[in-house]
Amino acid sequence: MRRRARVFGHDITLDEIHPGKYFSLDPKKVIKGLMAGIEPKFYQTVEDDDIIVAGRNFGMGSGRESGAWAMQLAGIDVIIAESFSRYMFRNCINRGIWPLELVGIVGEVSEKEMLEVYLEKGTVVLEDGKELYFEPFPQKMEKIIKSNICRRKDDVR
Amino acid sequence: MTTVSERFFGGEEGDYVVKEVDRVMLHDGNAPLIFDDMEGEDIWDPDRVTSIVDHFCPPSTVERADFVKKLRGFVDKKGIKDHVEFEGICHQVMCEGRVLPGEIVAGIDSHSTTYGALGAFGIGFGSSDTVEILKKGRTWFKVPETIRVEILQGNNGTDIALSMLKKIRYDANYKTIEFDDKIGLSMDDRLTVANMAAETGAKAAFFPPDKLTKIYLEEFDIKSGVEVPLSEEERCVKRVEISVKEPLVAVPHKPYNVKPLSKVSGKTIDQVFIGSCASGRLSDLRDAVEVLENKEVHPDIRLLIIPASKRIEEKAHKEGLMEKLVRSGAVILNPSCGPCPGIDKGLLAEGETCITTQNRNYPGRMGGGDVYLANAKICALSAVEGVIPQEVSI
Numbered sequence: 145m146r147r148r149a150r151v152f153g154h155d156i157t158l159d160e161i162h163p164g165k166y167f168s169l170d171p172k173k174v175i176k177g178l179m180a181g182i183e184p185k186f187y188q189t190v191e192d193d194d195i196i197v198a199g200r201n202f203g204m205g206s207g208r209e210s211g212a213w214a215m216q217l218a219g220i221d222v223i224i225a226e227s228f229s230r231y232m233f234r235n236c237i238n239r240g241i242w243p244l245e246l247v248g249i250v251g252e253v254s255e256k257e258m259l260e261v262y263l264e265k266g267t268v269v270l271e272d273g274k275e276l277y278f279e280p281f282p283q284k285m286e287k288i289i290k291s292n293i294c295r296r297k298d299d300v301r
Numbered sequence: 302m303t304t305v306s307e308r309f310f311g312g313e314e315g316d317y318v319v320k321e322v323d324r325v326m327l328h329d330g331n332a333p334l335i336f337d338d339m340e341g342e343d344i345w346d347p348d349r350v351t352s353i354v355d356h357f358c359p360p361s362t363v364e365r366a367d368f369v370k371k372l373r374g375f376v377d378k379k380g381i382k383d384h385v386e387f388e389g390i391c392h393q394v395m396c397e398g399r400v401l402p403g404e405i406v407a408g409i410d411s412h413s414t415t416y417g418a419l420g421a422f423g424i425g426f427g428s429s430d431t432v433e434i435l436k437k438g439r440t441w442f443k444v445p446e447t448i449r450v451e452i453l454q455g456n457n458g459t460d461i462a463l464s465m466l467k468k469i470r471y472d473a474n475y476k477t478i479e480f481d482d483k484i485g486l487s488m489d490d491r492l493t494v495a496n497m498a499a500e501t502g503a504k505a506a507f508f509p510p511d512k513l514t515k516i517y518l519e520e521f522d523i524k525s526g527v528e529v530p531l532s533e534e535e536r537c538v539k540r541v542e543i544s545v546k547e548p549l550v551a552v553p554h555k556p557y558n559v560k561p562l563s564k565v566s567g568k569t570i571d572q573v574f575i576g577s578c579a580s581g582r583l584s585d586l587r588d589a590v591e592v593l594e595n596k597e598v599h600p601d602i603r604l605l606i607i608p609a610s611k612r613i614e615e616k617a618h619k620e621g622l623m624e625k626l627v628r629s630g631a632v633i634l635n636p637s638c639g640p641c642p643g644i645d646k647g648l649l650a651e652g653e654t655c656i657t658t659q660n661r662n663y664p665g666r667m668g669g670g671d672v673y674l675a676n677a678k679i680c681a682l683s684a685v686e687g688v689i690p691q692e693v694s695i
Contacts, residue, residue: 155471155555159663164643168364169333181665201471204502205663206642207411209334209427229502230475231411231427238429284317292429 145261147195147222149253152182154199158232161203162211171217178214187218195222195259199250203232212239221293222261224249224268224278237285240293244268246278304447304532305507306477309405309422312444314536321439323404324349325431328391330356330642331409333368334428335435336375345438347380353394354386358637361645389610389636392416392423392578396492397612398521402510403529407434412578412660414499417480418491419518420510420529425499445504448473449537451481455545457588458486458493459580459658459676463549466500467559468541474502476538479531482508488517489584496579497660500556548693550656551674554664562679566691571670572655573684575677576607576634577641580658585677586617590625592681592693598630599687605647606631607639631684640667656683 159181166177179186196202196215202225203211212235215223222242223232226249236243242263252270253259260269266280281289304314312318327335327350344350352372357365369386376384388394391408392415400406402420406413409431416423424442426434434440448469455461469478478498486494491508498506508514509529518525534540548562575581575589586608598604606626608614614636617623623633640647641659648668649655655672658680662672673689682690 157663159643159661159666163665165668167330167644169336169368170364201474201502204471204474205411205500205661207409207425207427208331209429212427213334227474230504231425234430235427238427 145222147193147259147261148191149197149255149257149259150190150194151250151253151255152196152198153250155201155204156182156198157204158206158208158211162208162214167208167210174210174214175217177210178218190218190220192219195220195224197249197253198223198225200226201229202227203229205229207231207235209235212236212241215239215241226250237289238292240289242289244278246276249276252276302533302536304536305479305529306445306447306505308529310442310444314444314446316444317441318444319439319441320405322407322434324351324400324406325434326391326395326406326408326410326413327352327431328356328410329354329358329369329372330638331428332372332375335432336371338429338432339375339379339435342436344379344381344435348382350381350383350435351395351399352376352381352384353388353391355390356638356642356644358387358635387611387635389612390578390581390638392496393609393613397610398523401523402514402525402527407431407440412496412499414503414506415492415496415578417495417498417506418488418508420508420514420527422505422507424505443475445475445477446538447532447536448476448478448539448541449481449531449534450478450541450543451483452486453483453542453544455484455543457676458490460545460549461490461543462494462497463551463559463674464543464545465494465541466497466551466557467549468543469501470557471502473498476503478503478506480506480508481531485513487584488513489582492582493579497556500660548676548679550679550689551662553662553671553673556660556662556674562675562689562692565673566689568673568689569654570602570656570683570688571653572647572649573602573604573680574640574647574655574657574659575680576605576609576639577657577659578609578638579660580677581607581609581613583613583616585658586622586626588677589681590622592678593629593631593685594625596629596685598684601687602684604631604684605634605639607634608636610636642666643668656680656689
């Protein structure tokens with residue numbers, strides 16, 4: 145899959161990914177909170193093929209699933225981070241988003257760089273042709289994520 | 302020898318296992334996200350589920366009033382009898398006679414690690430995972446590695462927790478923390494330490510149930526003789542020693558940005574909050590009274606205090622603590638989460654500063670502004686002086 149990287153740093157907390165004040169059952173309100181703790185109105189800049197690239201401990205802190213839901217609503221289907229909080233990791237899987245762990249990704253990718261992501265092979269190809277490697281998901285987990293991709297298709301963008 | 306985690310989950314370290322849970326905790330802050338998915342679904346055992354209103358308690362917007370209304374309808378329809386409102390913060394309420402040593406408790410909240418104070422495995426989940434658990438009574442786990450934390454010196458749960466955060470930072474992600482309590486902490490302090498272990502990323506935090514646990518549970522007419530020894534040291538991936546020698550403060554914007562009090566004293570503040578699931582227990586209220594008695598809150602400061610539960614509030618009234626706090630100028634709010642998650646009474650304006658006994662100081666955690674974390678005595682003295690104090694006895 146060909147995707148555009150939206151790059152964030154290390155230790156991004158769930159309170160930044162989705163501030164508490166955007167907690168709602170209304171998808172139109174939930175999507176507005178996406179990354180709003182770092183960049184208000186980020187959701188307006190998200191394009192169809194955008195994914196998140198981040199550093200260590202992405203999603204640390206709260207387990208509120210509204211963060212992963214907001215990403216799902218924005219059409220983000222992959223997050224590449226150096227590591228995830230266990231809440232973000234599980235919530236992504238449950239929302240049909242691929243949480244890929246790739247150490248060193250942050251220093252390699254620039255904002256809005258186009259990436260080729262090969263899920264089965266476990267490779268990310270950068271614009272300059274450089275290849276980075278991650279551990280592909282075991283088949284069992286792959287099946288779970290794929291079945292979750294079909295869930296909840298509220299399109300609010 | 303097996304580790305405590307291996308015993309709880311019934312597998313070897315690193316294995317993916319499917320395991321039954323003993324109990325589920327729902328609260329109004331996250332439960333609304335499960336209603337749609339639970340439509341037409343039965344709960345595997347409604348008697349093992351507790352529903353607690355604490356985030357929107359009472360609700361401050363019409364939308365939140367609607368969440369709570371829907372939660373009441375949900376528990377009625379699904380046959381959940383144990384639904385409580387105005388009883389306190391979920392984790393404190395769970396530890397007042399609901400969680401038992403040796404249990405696996407799934408909470409729809411990241412501070413579910415608190416139940417480890419009672420020798421249970423409290424594990425937090427998002428809403429989709431909680432839906433699966435409610436339907437089947439079980440879920441998948443990866444059996445975690447173990448970090449041993451030895452508590453050697455310290456008089457206060459918050460300082461011990463901050464010292465632990467300074468040493469471990471977020472490096473307990475996916476792991477279990479086991480506490481070797483060498484100094485005989487009070488249950489209030491254990492609850493604080495197990496609660497704040499969530500900020501290390503830990504999956505569970507565990508104090509082996511002992512005599513103190515037994516005595517604590519007797520207050521709730523629970524007789525428990527469950528004993529679970531610590532994992533052997535050679536099975537632990539890391540060993541951390543905690544010796545608190547001076548009061549500590551976590552500075553913005555991470556709970557592990559911990560400094561000695563002396564490095565931050567003099568900092569001007571606008572609000573003080575003593576409460577949250579990390580604090581607001583009787584010992585914290587006593588500490589606050591010790592500092593505030595016969596003194597007045599600084600005119601430029603708002604001091605908000607929230608007892609963690611109704612039971613604690615009643616005890617504090619009986620001891621005369623509340624009267625003293627009110628007389629010194631504190632504002633007492635009803636047992637609930639309050640300003641901590643940035644959604645309810647007591648939020649900060651941009652540019653304001655708060656010092657608090659809560660567990661998180663992430664950007665935007667309390668609305669706008671900056672948040673410092675410290676024990677109840679430091680917080681109370683800050684309220685009197687209007688700045689973070691030079692020193693405080695611990």
